[in-house]
Amino acid sequence: MDLLALADFNLVARHEGFGRAARASGRPKATLSRRVAELETSLDLRLFERGGRALKLTQEGRALFERTGALLAELDETAAAIASGGDKPRGRLRISAPLLFSQTAMGKLAAAFAVKYPQVRLEVTTEDRTVDMVEEGYDLVIRVNPDPDDTLVGRIFLRDRLVAVASPSLVRPSLVRPGLIPSGRIRPADNSAIPAVVRGAADQAAAWNVTTPSGKSRIAIDPVLRLSSLLMVRDAVRAGIGAGRLPISLVSHDLAAGTLVHLGDVDGPEIALWTLYPSRRLLSARVSAFLDFLKDAFPMGTSDELAAYVGG
Incomplete structure (x- = not known):
């Protein structure tokens, strides 16, 4: 495959037209049109639907554009790094991060990374x-x-x-020890279920299974509030509306201050945050730099480190 023709195709696809691509690159429109036509002939595929003023990618053209755009960008970055005598991270870095981590830590991380690597254009999208x-x-x-x-x-x-x-207002004061409610004594005096704040309408649990220093315990709950964000759940729990299940990193400061009490560790798998990238691509300098940056920010990878980084 002709890489120059492929680069011209990506240029036209990115600017959504031969005219706009020609003006942006300073190259003749006729040359771009000819090179794209040659690429279509060599692949025996139609890459653009040409009609009227509109120029749209075909299904095959969109697949080619999506799969080759990042590779060509990496080739350009590699050539630029070699020409400048180094492999300093540069170029666009697109990251998708989950909602809670973005709300609590990603803004601070992104700002510090931008200061350290000013030639990287970081873009973070928040989605679960x-x-x-x-x-x-x-x-x-x-x-x-x-x-x-x-x-x-x-x-x-x-x-x-x-x-x-x-x-602490949800339980009998005489039963509260600093940071912990004794196992089996977390219900109100009338032995009814404890009011709870849960995340989302899909959480239909009638009880929480927890582990305390005294052993296993089961907390009967009455969901009085359903919220879509864990930050909202935490704020409602802080306000005393009900108990909640939350990451320890999000409430460790409250537990230390005694404004919240620990009912137990929720039974189930640990929460593990992963960084992922395609295995079929070489790891670019900018991705390697961000991975190393995360390692420096959280060298042990513990919830205490995250809580300290997030702050109160």
């Missing part, structure tokens, strides 16, 4: 859904407990755990 890295043009994704994927490689950079917490 599973993204197609190649199709959507991401260089790196951060995910919580991701499903196995043979097309991706990555590493855990942070670990956290869920805890059940509540305001």
Whole structure:
């Protein structure tokens, strides 16, 4: 495949037209049109639908554009790095990160990374859904407990755990010890279920299974409030509306201050934050730089480090 023709195709696709691509690049429109036509002939595929003023990618053209754009950008960056005598990270770095991590830590991380690597243009998108890295043009994704994927490689950079917490006002004061409610004594005096703040309408649990220093315990709950964000859940729990299940990193300062009490560790898998990237691509300098940056920010990868980084 002719790489120059492929580069011209990407230029036209990126600017959505031969005229705009010609003006942006300073190259003749006729040359771009001829090179794209030659590429279509060599591939025996129609890459653009030409009609009227509109120029649209065909399904095959969009697939080629999505799969080759990042590779050509990496080739350009590699050539520029060699020409400048070094491999300093540069260029665009697109990252998809989950909502809670973005709300609590990503802004601070992104700002510090931008200061350290001013030639990298960092773009962070916040979303909890599973993204197609190649199709959507991401260089790196951060995910919580991701499903196995043979097309991706990555590493855990942070670990956290869920805890059940509540305001001291929800339990009998005589039963509260600093940071912990004795096992089996977390219900109100009338033995009814404890009011709870839960995340989302899908959480229909009637009880939480927790582990305390005294052993296993089961907390009967009455969901009085359903919220879509863990930050909202934490704020409502702080206000004393009900108990909640939250990452320890999000409430460790409250537990230390005694404004929340620890009902127990929620039974279940740990919370593991992964960085993932496509295995079939060479790791670019900018992705390597961001991975090293995360390692420096969280050298042990513990919830205490995350809590300290996030602050109160």
